[in-house]
Amino acid sequence: MGRILAVTLLALAGITLPSAFSAFYFLLFIGVCTWWACHFPISHLGFNALCVMVAFFTGGHLVCLYLYQSSFAQDMFSPAGLWARLFGLKAIIKPGNCSSFDINLNTQHDWPVYVNPGILFLLYISVTIVLKISSYSLGRTDKGTLHCAFTLIEDDSLPLICVYISELVMFVCAGLSGEAAADNPLRLVGRMILHQSYICALIAMMVWSITYHSWLTFVLLLWSCVIWMLRARQRFATFCSPFILLYGLVLCCLQYVWAMDLETELPQHIGTMSLRQLGLDRLLFTLTFWLLLRQSVKDMFSRKKRITAPLQEVTTGGEREHQERQFLFFSLSLSESTGRNESILKVFGGLVMSLYAKYWIYVCGGMFIMVSFAGKLVAYKIVYMLLFLLCLCLYQVYYSLWRRLLKAFWWLVVAYTMVVLIAIYTFQFEDFPGYWGNFTGFTEQQLADMGLETFKLSELFTSIVIPGFFLLACILQLHYFHKPFMKITDLENVTPIHSLIRAQAFHRILNLILAKILIWLQHTPLILVCILTLFSEVIPSKWGLVMDRLMVLSSKFSDTLTHVQSFIWRVLELHIVKIVAYFVVWVALLEPSAMNLVLVLLWSFAMPYGRFRAMASCLSTIWVCVIIVCKMLYQLSAVNPAEYSNNCTVPMVNETSLQPDEMLNSTLYKAPVDPANWFGVRKDATILGYTKDHLLVLMLLVFEATVYRHQIHHYRQQQRSPPPIPIIFPQTTRDTLDKGLLHCIKYLVDYSFYKFGLEICFLMTVNVIGQRMNFLVIIHGCWLVAMMVQRRRAAIAKIWSKYCLFLVVFMIYQYVLCVGIPPALCIDYPWRWRTSVTIHSALVKWIYLPDFYTIPNSRNLISDFLLLICASQQWAVFENEKKEEWMVMGGENKDKPDPMEDMPFNPAPNFINCRSYLDMAKVLVFRYMYWFVLSVVFVTGATRISVFGLGYLMACFFFLLFGTRLLIKPSRTRLVLWDCLIMYNVAVIISKNILSILACVFVLKMQKNFCWIIQLFSLVCTVKGYYDQCSLPVEEAGIIWDSICFFFLLLQRRVFLSFYFLHVSADLQASARQSDSGEEDESFQEEQKPRQQTAFQVTCFVLMHHSDFTASQATGSDIVQRILDILKFLWVLFLAMVDGFTIWLNMLTKQYVDTSTLLSEERYLFIHNISQVGISLKQTLSDVSLAFFVEKDFRPLIFQCGISSRRPTECLFLFVLQFVQFCSFLCMLYCRTFSVEELIQSREFYSSQNRLLKLLFALYNVLAAHSELVCYFIIMLNNLVTASVISLVLPILVFLWAMLSVPRPSKRFWMTAIIYTEVMVVVKYLFQFGFFPWNTEYKLKLNEDKPFFPPRILGLEKTDNYIRYDLLQLLVLFFHRSLLQVARHGGAVNDTIDRNTDRLNNVYKPTCGFFQNILHAEYRAATDVYALMFLTDVVEFIIIVFGFWAFGKHSAATDIASSLSEDQVPEAFLVMLLIQFSTMIIDRALYLRKSMLGKLIFQIILVFGIHLWMFFILPAVTERMFNHNSVAQLWYFFKCIYFTLSAYQIRCGYPTRILGNFLTKKFNHLNLFLFQGFRLVPFLVELRAVMDWVWTDTTLSLSDWMCVEDIYANIFIIKCSRETEKKYPQPRGQKKKRIVKYGMGGLIILFLICIIWFPLLFISLVKSVVGVVNHPVDVTVTVRLGGYEPLFTMSVQQQSIQPFTEKDYNHLAKLFGENAVAMQFITLYSYEDIVTANIEGSSGSVWRISPPSRQELIKELLGSTGDMTLPEAKPVSRLYKGKQHSNIILVFYSAQEWWDISIAGCRESCGVLPMVIFNDKVSPPSLGFLAGYGIMGLYVSVVLVIGKFVRGFFSEISHSIMFEELPCVDRILKLCLDIFLVRETGELELEEELYSKLIFLYRSPETMIKWTREKNEE
16 A cells, blocks of 8 residues: 555656656656556565655755745746746745745646645655555565564654554555455455456547547547457457557657646647647556556466466366456356355356346447437437337337347447547548548538537537447447347246245355455454454354344345335236326327327227237337437428428408407417428427437337236246236135235235226216316217116126227327318318308317317327226226136126025125224225215215205205115115116216306306306306306316215215125114114113222223333333333333223223124124024013013112102012013023124124224224214304304204203104204205305405304305314214114114104193103102202303403403403493303202202203303394304303203202212312312302202201301311321321421421512512513603702603613623622613613703892802712712712803703713613513512511411311311211201201200210210220
């Protein structure tokens, strides 16, 4: 490395600045390199002598340059003189004055002048270091091993860093020895470059000649071309290497001489070639010549050595022969690289060689395109493209002939390129253009068209370098890659390949990598070797594991890559012809022409008639080549279209129907007509952009042939035949479809078109209609109707061939219309002639007639061609489905109305009880797709306001009302109804297409006179450019949603025809059978249910199961490990929370899930007709109890009989019925134990799901179990958002009918809700039409914010999202209905209730019967939800108080405090406040009186009153729409919750016993804190107690009542304390724990400290932290002396008061930075608190003083001897040192008697008196009520009050010990509860006795002690 560096610097020193001195380095470098190239040995001593010589000469050179910078030397040898220029002495420093030491650099030189000294210095340093290193390298042994060089550290003469550098350089320079040196990668690369040096030399010769254009370099170009053409080019290149080197050195030496600074002495030009260049590039080129010479000498020595040693020749001959055939670094292939010395580079070289052999031809093809289209298009480039196209055509048409002629083709291209290159090169010389012109007889322009012209320097390089590199690429392909390529592409002789060979290759490569790594590790420096020696036992095992893993991963990656490649090639094999056809036609449609018509004709016939596809590909290839050549030839400048273009005569006005502006844009008259344009060629600026589409077509056609031939090669290589059926996955069949989701996906990928191709064709037809919307697509619509009417697949198949033929002819016909007649004929079309019937342009466009003004849009025909492709594929499907192999592999394609006809059993497996993800997908598709399709139909109608959309809505509602009854009807009936819907959909699509003539053609007339028709049918033309005079429903036009609806309708039809749907139908029939049996759905409810746990408790329980994991993972002291442990713990905590939440949701829905599971299992048994034990018993018991059960509610009756006043016989009968029900339930449970494998697998599948799916299932179960509440919520939400009369009906029905129904809403209510919603949707839809006067934009804008705009308040306003929530409401209603029909409580039970209601209606009026059922229900479970109702009332009260602004007209900008302070309260706010409080009082009274009738009447009044107030009165008062009043919406939402709870209370009845406060039911800390908070609310306890006394029957007086309540409250508090002591016991004799002392005592101490210091902290922080800036708005300055009149008075306002900036503040701090007192004051303020007031110097008022006072003032001033200080001026004294204030000057103007003031000694702006004002912050308005008290006020008003309150807790404790320190209060608590109980049962005498007993107990301490003893002490 050191020698290489020295030689490199030697070359740089010689060529940087050519001169006589530098010539020494240059010549020495040439000599050294030539010596090395001749393979002469260089001894160590000789190289050192050479280094010494260079060092001395370089030092002298540097000394000369340094001395020449002096003025003396420059005077002696002038820089402009010959000697200075000859020896390269440059004046880098200008001579200056001797007295000055400044250095003046001369910047006029070029950069080599300044770089040259640095390079010389580096050369000197490197040479000396090499000499130093060489002195230490003498100690090496003969074997080349290194001695320990650490002894160099002992040499103190060198710095330590130099020693390290020297050792590093020595090691690098010494290199490796032995086998390691031989296998060093750098040496291998070097040997590779050296061996292929002839290639580098030939390339360098070509680049040299191209870069520098001259006759001398032309010799190199000819020389290299001759060598390239020879077969034995390597041998001939080595033979010529001495002459090539000699020629190059002569050129470099001549260039070096002429590069010196001797312009005046030497000639600068020889002919046209400039000789003034650096010579650097020449040396780089000659490097390759030296390498070539060295290789030739080496080969000569090798031949001599083989002659002397024949045995050696035998052993190495094979390797030698192979080295002669290798190229670059591709030394050996995998199959031949055997032996001990093979390297990784050789192995990978073989791999890369195979890649180049396969893909280098693509590089040549790209170079063909580049050389043809780069720059200006000329004749020789067209020849290139012609050769390229001929090659591609031959490849496509005749593959075997192409292979035979390929080598000759490359020879032809190489020869032609050489001729082109030589011709262009020689044409650039002087006089050669004349020679060419005389020789050929062509003009200069014709020669330029051929490509022979004189270029500029930059253009010349581009024109020569591209053919040169193309020549190089072709030569490489010809000589090195042609044979391997031919072997690869040989389809007749294919070598079979096995995966074992590939695996062995990968193992072999990895083993080589491991071996090389181990070899390189052995030759690392000494320290690394020692370390590796210490760990020698560990490394192999680790490396072995790593390499094994790498081999496994590489094998897997290789297999995966192979499978992916096979998959891609297979997909291309199946679909490449469709891709080619689509792209060819698309390119033809982009440019309609006569030449492209051939392509459309070929592929239109080739698609349906598959036997013509190969011929179409070949003919298309040839024709595309012709088109490309024609386009290129037409771009030549010799072709001038202006010479033969036609100018058509503009017709008279009475001769044509065209308007004047239309004639100006007609193709005939706007410009001269070029006849070639009709054929498809034209002039274009960029030929590549013009022909790129056809080039892509050609590439795609060639790629198609490549795909087919690759697959032939692949199948032969794999030794197997192609699959019999064109599918991607051959193993996939109909039998594997149901094995899993992956198999299903594979089957759909293979057979999707086979199964659904007919539907896809129908969709493509609809797509054509939607894309075109003109007259011609009406024919497509007729075909669609004709095929849809057939209904049967077999009937459609009979006419399908005729349909395909029609599509072919129709496609060609439409393209001919796009091409039209040649415009060069200057004949216009007949419909443009002036006749009695005028056909204007819009009608021409709609009919799709050819025209020169409205040119048909040919791009729309691509949808027709897509339809043709699909129809052709479907024709093939119709033929294939009759074949046996297709029926076996893909299944049968039958569409029988009854799939089970002639079928003994259903071949599709049952999926209702999901056992896999595929079953879940099937359930979604076959069970719930029906509802989704109806939703799509609904959206299709709702999003398009037209008569057609109304039909969609009516059809949707019809099918929705049918519900599941349609799904269980006979298949033929179901299909007839569904086909009617499909036909309506098709009719709408065709009708819209026909009506488009009104929207597109007669749009102006329609807009003027028939705008209502446009609105009624949504007539909007989808073509742009029409006027808009009336409001057009643009977003409602088109058939996009109709197409989507058509797709889902067809999909659902296929669902109806499938075998899988039979399982859904059977399941629904089983559900109907369950409903008919009239069995009870609710499970037996035990009286004592297990207490449900909260989600938090469940989560904690789950987390305990994860504690072991977290504990085991939470070990480790490392910080990173701790962080990981924390993250793991958080992750486990999150998972535990998810699991806990899921378990909690499952607990909530356990009864629903168990019931659903039981019903599903029973349906399974019904479906499979399995007789089970116990069925007869259950049926018998059910029949006995049916007569009574169908009319009563099924709830436990024993307890109700016990507490009611029923007759004993009736109670006995009820008990018997209850027992029958219990026996029936036991029978059902017994039957459930019947095990079915399918059901077991289903349960196991659900239980094995991941957390996310389990959570989703749990959420769905919650939604399904409470679907009734979901319906209520959506109804409320719809009313909340819509807020109209039409939406009020359902919420009122919900509150007064559904929620009050016992036991639950009947089927009649749900049907009423569904029908009303559908009617509401229809009414809203009808009022969305724009022709109504109130739906105009003007009316809508005028009434935008008016709440009582009639359509808005009625709910009929035209809006964008008028129906969104109605759709959601319909969905949830039908979802709930479906659940009711699956579960039997929505079917038989409700039907029996309806029958019961019908019988009741025959006797009573419906309303009376309904309320009678509510008030006198025989069986109800009394409940108490008053606490929740009270809580909702409190929330509503808070919303009213804090959102009061929403209940006033103009109160939105104020707050409650300011309104109350101004004694102003909004009327609506006051009314709502009073009503809310009154309702709370009334509700409490009804609750205490247990008046069901009163509660029902109160509910009715409140429901109507609230809705009337919120939706009508409040918007009128506030003039704000309800749906824009968020506070009112929030209040209404909570009021709806109250109505729900209230209705639930009415339905269940009031509790029979009301015992105490609901907060005292449990004795825990939460209840205790809530109860204490409840008691702290002012007047709440007293108001509750008085109301309870007033509305409760009792014998106690009010004082006695209050006494009992107080005793009960105290006893409850004591009971909570005792329960806490029991839960957390404190052993006797043990001190309190610190956590208790610091937890409780510490908080109390902190609280007391905060209270004591609160005023000081608050006042100080309220101004400094949260204080607001208080800038002055007016500043007044008054100057007076004593008691006399003011001398000076001036005021300024805000415009003269400037706030401080941060820059001003920093300047002020810097000014007083040394004054600590001043800085202390300044830091109290920020720059926002400081302002500057600029006071004008002249007084704002005259001096009004009396003459006597003036005389007295003058005397006083004359008698004063010192300075006077103004007494009222209070400056900041801390800002002045030594109390020195500023002086001011007062000047009196006697004319008008006013004073001027200024600062003494001012220099500028003396007329202004600046004043810096520091302003203290003030408290914000929100805290002003506290800050206004001040510190003393807060202490008096807050601290003392709180202190007295705290003192009450700690004082007089001894007086209450006997009543509070009670060990056990259970007996006293029971006594209080007994008082409440006997009061509720009406035993008033017993109440009075118990009260007396309680009073006596508190009066007698001894009795109290006995009563409060612990039970174990008795």
